[in-house]
Structures are given as structure tokens and as C-alpha cells.
Amino acid sequence: MSSFDTSRLSPxxxxxxxxxxxxxxxxxxxxxxxYEVLLTIAPLAQRHPEYADLSVLDRIVEPExxxxxxxxxxxxxxxxxxxxxxxxxFNSALGPYKGGLRFHPSVNLSIxxxxxxxxxxxxxxxxxxxxxxxxxxxxxxKGKSDAxxxxxxxxxxxxLSRHIGPDTDVPAGDIGVGGREIGYMFGQYKRLKNRFDAxxxxxxxxxxxxxxxxxxxxxxxLVYFAAEMLAAKGTSFEGKRVVVSGxxxxxxxxTEKAQQLGATVVxxxxxxxxxxxxxxxxxxxxxxxKEVRRGRVSDYAAERPGATxxxxxxxxxxxxxxxxxxxxxxxxxxxxxxSLIKNxxxxxxxxxxxPTTPEAIEALQEAGVAYAPGKASNAGGVATSGLEMQQNxxxxxxxxxxxxxKLHQIMVDIxxxxxxxxxEYGVPGDYVAGANLAGFRKVADAMIAMGLI
Numbered sequence: 001m002s003s004f005d006t007s008r009l010s011p012x013x014x015x016x017x018x019x020x021x022x023x024x025x026x027x028x029x030x031x032x033x034x035y036e037v038l039l040t041i042a043p044l045a046q047r048h049p050e051y052a053d054l055s056v057l058d059r060i061v062e063p064e065x066x067x068x069x070x071x072x073x074x075x076x077x078x079x080x081x082x083x084x085x086x087x088x089x090f091n092s093a094l095g096p097y098k099g100g101l102r103f104h105p106s107v108n109l110s111i112x113x114x115x116x117x118x119x120x121x122x123x124x125x126x127x128x129x130x131x132x133x134x135x136x137x138x139x140x141x142k143g144k145s146d147a148x149x150x151x152x153x154x155x156x157x158x159x160l161s162r163h164i165g166p167d168t169d170v171p172a173g174d175i176g177v178g179g180r181e182i183g184y185m186f187g188q189y190k191r192l193k194n195r196f197d198a199x200x201x202x203x204x205x206x207x208x209x210x211x212x213x214x215x216x217x218x219x220x221x222l223v224y225f226a227a228e229m230l231a232a233k234g235t236s237f238e239g240k241r242v243v244v245s246g247x248x249x250x251x252x253x254x255t256e257k258a259q260q261l262g263a264t265v266v267x268x269x270x271x272x273x274x275x276x277x278x279x280x281x282x283x284x285x286x287x288x289x290k291e292v293r294r295g296r297v298s299d300y301a302a303e304r305p306g307a308t309x310x311x312x313x314x315x316x317x318x319x320x321x322x323x324x325x326x327x328x329x330x331x332x333x334x335x336x337x338x339s340l341i342k343n344x345x346x347x348x349x350x351x352x353x354x355p356t357t358p359e360a361i362e363a364l365q366e367a368g369v370a371y372a373p374g375k376a377s378n379a380g381g382v383a384t385s386g387l388e389m390q391q392n393x394x395x396x397x398x399x400x401x402x403x404x405x406k407l408h409q410i411m412v413d414i415x416x417x418x419x420x421x422x423x424e425y426g427v428p429g430d431y432v433a434g435a436n437l438a439g440f441r442k443v444a445d446a447m448i449a450m451g452l453i
Contacts, residue, residue: 004035013038013045016057027110029329033117033354034061036361036373040433041440043425048444056444059453063116065089068109069159071137073152076145085156087135089169090116093446093453096167097133098123098382098389100174103181107138111329115174115353119382121439122375125414128386133169135160141176142294153184160185161192166199166392172385173203175328178249179215199392202385211388212400213407214381218351219253220404221380222324224411226349227261229370229431230322232419233346238262240346243320244281245269246327247290247297250351250378254324256283267318268297269327273311275301276318319343326351334359341367350374361432376418376435383410 004021006014020034038057045051067087074080086109089097099119102112112134120132137156141149163169173182182203189200198209206212213220223237230236240263244251247268255265264280270290275281275297282304289295289303301309316323316336323345325332329352337360340348348364349372350356356364356371364371384407391397398406414435421441422434447453 004031009038010042010045012052013042013057016061019058020061024110024113027113029110029114029354030117032358033114036354036358036432037117037121037436037440040430040436043427044437044441047425048441050448051444054448054452056447059447060091060120060440060443061117063088063090063113064092065163066109066113067135067163071139071152071156071159073148073155075148083137083139083152085135085137085159086112087133087160087163087169087171088112088116089133089163090131091120091443092131093443093450094124095129095131097169098130098172098385099132099134100136100172101177101181102134102136102174103139103141103176104136105138105140107136112136114329118353118375120443121436122379123382123386124439124442125376125417125435126379126383126386126410127413128383130382130386133171134174135171136174136177139176141181146180149181150184153181154188157185157188158192161189164189164200166197166389170199170385170389171201172382175248179203179205198395199389202388204388206397209388209392211384211391211403212398213403214384214388215249216253216256217384217407218250218378218381219255219326220257221383221407221411222250222254222326222349222351222377223257223261224380224408225372225377225415226322226324226347228412228415229347229349229372233370236262237322240264240321241266241319242322242324243267243315243318244324244326244351245274245315245331245355246325246352247286248326250381251324251326252283252286252290254326254351255281255286258322258324259283263322266320267315268300269315270297272296272298273309274313274315274318275307275309277304277307279306314339316340317343321346323348324351325355327355328352329354330357332356332360334363336360337363341369345369348372349377351378353378365430365432370431372431373435375439376414376431379414380407380411383407
């Protein structure tokens with residue numbers, strides 16, 4: 001029925017997973033996310049038999065609500081297009097549903113559900129009162145005019161606005177959804193509701209309810225977390241050679257912060273290939289090409305002396321001390337991990353959601369490479385979204401340094417909680433198990449406290 005080895009799960013956990021496979025066929029990414037969590041929470045399930053008795057496991061893998069809708073819009077020539085919109089409101093035990101919107105042709109229900117499921121535990125780890133959800137559309141903003149993107153966003157929000165609110169569900173950006181798209185959607189929401197609900201979306205512009213550091217948050221938070229991992233090994237980013245996959249928001253600001261901490265980031269990538277720059281990536285040039293001109297990394301190589309663009313290679317073949325996968329799910333396969341291990345990698349921390357395949361994760365752990373899952377290491381983005389919600393509730397805005405300090409402390413706390421929980425449950429040093437156990441326990445206990453929900 002599947003390629004997952006259910007013999008590695010206890011009978012109770014295997015029953016939950018088999019139910020997911022049966023009820024949600026052809027949702028490979030969602031299956032992978034659920035299996036990865038179930039694989040690590042056996043010690044928790046054994047210690048808390050009430051989770052099985054009260055069917056917490058069965059409830060937590062089933063979204064509270066799944067919203068699927070059509071999004072009709074007109075291009076600049078007047079031609080009508082129809083895309084699909086999604087919002088999966090997965091779990092609200094800890095607070096309003098919170099999670100981004102992804103606009104990309106690959107978006108389908110399986111991807112939104114896997115992202116929403118991961119978001120439950122990621123949000124729990126931040127310590128902020130946020131539930132888990134995710135949404136998006138198979139719309140591709142690449143190659144579209146601003147007017148076309150605006151018309152799509154307005155149509156998308158016309159339906160989505162029925163289901164969200166500052167105390168109900170608070171979306172944010174993700175792949176394909178940046179400041180432009182958030183602005184168009186917020187404007188339409190305000191127009192429809194006739195009120196300025198600043199807290200209904202995060203990732204807003206700084207002059208109309210946004211938070212300092214939100215743009216940098218996921219990348220900065222990733223590096224803050226990785227720095228704690230390195231410190232636990234008695235070292236730091238100083239002098240380290242780093243490879244960062246991707247060249248979007250997360251990758252850019254992870255590159256920036258790593259180099260601020262003394263590392264040299266030698267490679268970044270996009271779907272066309274990767275660029276190698278032994279002198280260290282020029283972040284300002286990369287920002288200009290990717291954020292302003294919306295260009296390709298090949299443009300970076302063309303304009304940066306000494307940089308080389310590689311169209312046919314794999315970025316994981318570039319020797320490094322630290323690897324930060326920041327592009328998309330399942331981008332780091334077993335073959336990539338073998339290359340990294342062969343070349344002496346010390347640490348892998350995820351900036352994207354589920355970028356490392358299960359086989360690759362096992363290989364990293366078996367080789368003794370420090371490995372952090374995205375639900376812990378990339379939680380900085382949603383953490384700062386939570387801080388933006390706090391500022392919106394108080395109708396205030398904190399300075400950059402204050403917000404950055406709060407983000408840094410949250411990532412330090414997530415690291416400490418992950419490490420301590422792994423030790424408590426007899427799997428010291430296992431960041432995957434520590435993060436899953438800590439996040440799952442918090443959500444499960446809240447669900448039990450609220451009765452049968």
C-alpha cells in the first residue's frame with residue numbers, strides 16, 4: 001500500500017498511520033510528514049496512554065477544517081483563468097490557525113496538508129499562542145504583471161476572507177507570496193470587511209502594520225538556531241564554509257546572517273542551477289537580482305567577478321562545513337547527503353519545510369552529523385509573525401533591535417527545549433525526536449484539557 005515501513009511503529013501508531021493512508025490516498029507529502037512524526041513519538045505515547053485512550057493521535061492527524069475553492073481571474077488581455085485555492089485549518093488548540101499561503105504550480109491538497117501538519121508543532125515550539133494551518137493556490141506569480149497578480153489576489157481573498165480573522169485564522173506569506181501579494185490581499189480584505197484588522201495577515205508593510213525583522217526572520221532564525229547547535233559542539237560559525245540552497249527570502253537572509261557571524265557562504269541556487277563564489281556571496285548583489293529584478297542566479301555569476309554558474313551540477317557536491325537547505329521540500333536526497341558526508345559536513349539545518357528525504361535524514365544521523373528539522377530550525381518566520389500579531393493587538397511597533405532580540409531568544413529557547421526533551425525521552429542529541437516530542441506534547445495536552453475537540 002505504501003513505501004513506509006509500518007513495522008517500525010507501535011501497533012497503536014501503525015493503526016493511526018494506516019488510517020491516514022486509507023483516508024487520504026495519493027497524498028505522498030502528507031503521508032511523509034505524518035510518518036516522520038509518528039516514528040519519533042513512541043516514547044511519548046508509551047508514557048501517556050491517555051493519548052491513545054482519548055484518540056488524540058487520530059484527532060491530531062485530521063484537520064479541523066479543509067477549504068477548497070475556485071479562483072477565477074482575468075489576465076491583461078482579458079482572458080479568463082481559473083485556479084484552485086486552499087486553506088487547511090489544521091489545529092487550533094493553542095491559538096488561532098497560523099501559517100503561510102503558497103502560490104506555486106506544484107500546490108495541491110497533499111502539500112498544503114503536510115505544511116499545515118508541520119506548522120502545528122512548529123508553532124507550538126515557539127511558545128507563542130498559535131495553532132497550525134496552511135493555504136495557497138496553484139497560481140504561478142512568475143511572469144505575471146503586477147495588475148494580473150493584483151486581480152488574482154483580490155479574487156483569492158474574496159473567498160478566503162469568509163474564513164479568516166485576527167482571532168480565527170491568520171495567514172502569512174510563503175513561496176510565491178511576498179510583500180506585494182500580502183498588500184493586495186490585505187487591501188481586498190479591508191475593502192470587504194470595512195475595517196482595518198491589522199492582525200488578519202502577517203508580513204505586512206512596515207508603514208501599515210508590519211513588523212521589523214519579519215522579512216529577515218526565517219533566515220536569521222535558522223542561523224541563530226544553527227549557531228546554538230554549533231555552540232553545543234564547542235564551535236561557532238566563525239571561519240565555517242557554508243552552502244545555502246535556494247536564493248529566495250530564506251536563503252538570502254540566512255546567507256546574510258551567517259556571514260555576519262563570520263562564515264563564508266560559497267554557494268546559492270535556484271531552479272536553473274547554482275552559483276559558486278569562493279570569495280563569499282555578495283548579499284547586496286544577490287538581493288538586487290532576486291528581490292528587485294526578479295532575476296536568476298546566473299545573472300549573479302555574470303555580474304560577479306570570480307563567481308561561476310553551474311547549470312548541470314548539484315549544489316550538495318560543493319564541499320562545506322555547514323549546509324542549509326532553504327529551497328523546497330525533498331530537495332536534499334540520499335545522494336546529496338552522501339556527497340555532503342564525503343566532503344566533511346558537520347551540520348545540516350533546514351530552512352525550508354521538509355527539504356531532506358527520510359533516507360537522507362537517517363544517513364545524516366547514522367554518520368553523526370548534527371541535523372535540525374525545519375519545524376525547529378525554521379520556526380523564526382512564524383515566531384516573528386506571532387510577534388507581529390502581538391504588536392497589532394497593541395497597535396504599536398517595536399524597533400528592529402528589540403524585535404531581533406526577541407526572535408533570537410525564541411530560537412535559543414526552541415533549541416534548549418528540543419535538546420532537553422530529547423534527553424528526557426532517552427534520545428539525547430536527536431533534534432528530530434526532541435522537536436516532535438516537545439511540540440506534540442504541548443498540543444496534545446491542550447487538546448485533552450479542552451475536552452473532545
